Amino acid sequence: MPLCLPTYVVIDASSSMKEHEAVLNATLARLHYNLATNPRVSEFARVCVVAFSTDVHVVIPMSDMEQVPAMPEVICGGRTEYGKTFDRVRECIQQDVSNLKAQHLEVLRPAIFFLTDGGPTDAHWQDSFRKLVDRDWSRHPHVIAYGFGAAKRDVLEKVATKALFIADGSDTESALSGAITALLNTLIASSAAGTMNIPTNVNGFTYVPVTQEFVD
Incomplete structure (x- = not known):
């Protein structure tokens, strides 16, 4: 498969x-564009784009990006609600993995690329996060985090x-571009390897080794 x-x-x-x-x-x-014009990667890495603030919006549901005509516009504003974001992503994973399996695909452990320029504004977000990465849930994902702007390393740790990258002083817009480039490079490397492969040399970011043991 x-x-x-x-x-x-x-x-x-x-x-x-x-x-920004x-x-x-x-x-x-x-x-x-880069995913849609690289069929090998877009077939391997099915992508869901989620934008979060006070509310959580699934900008693009789980898709082969080659089949998505354009990226919808994201509108920024509101608080930085981590908890409801993790709840929503968990719901998406539960449904998406089942749908992918129904397409006769061999599904690897999901990967979340979490990009933020600030800390959570909700006090109890860690309860939702623990449910998301609970090892007793067979579909618990890997989480790769990129922090820039006012994001706090101690929170993102x-x-x-799976991996943590903290911007090393670059402005937010350069850091955002660097994070997306790193994400794309990870998907390219992973599609070639047939497994999760995360290049740790990311321009403008410091790689922080992760010691958590939430995932296999």
């Missing part, structure tokens, strides 16, 4: 990102289960 990596691009669209909204959308459009 063909291999498939369910991939979730979960990106901060809170008010702190408002001034145009660059955010241009960067997501570049991600879409609680989020990342």
Whole structure:
């Protein structure tokens, strides 16, 4: 059976990102273009794009990006709600993995690429996160986190289960572009390897080894 990596691009669209909204959308459009024009990668990495703030929006449901005509526009504004984001992504994973299996695909452990420029504004987000990465849930995902702007390393160290990248002083727009490039490179490397493969040399970011043991 063909291999498939369910991939979730979960990106901060809170008010702190408002001034970078145009660059955010241009960067997501570049991600879409690069995946849609690389059939080998788009067939291997089925992608869901989620934008979160006070509410959580599934911008693109789990798709072969070659079949998606364009990236919808993301509008920034609101708080940085981690908890409801993790709840929504868990719901998506539960449904998406079942749908992919029904397409006779061999489904790898899902991967979440979590991009944020700030800390959570909700106090109890870790309860939702624990449910998402609970090893007793057979579909628990890997989480690769990218922090830039005002994002806190100590918070993201609680989020990342597979890899963590912290911007090393680059401005938010350069860091956002670097994170999406790294995400794309990870999907290209993973499609070639047939398994999760995360290049750790990311321009503009410091790689932080992850010690959590949430995932296999």
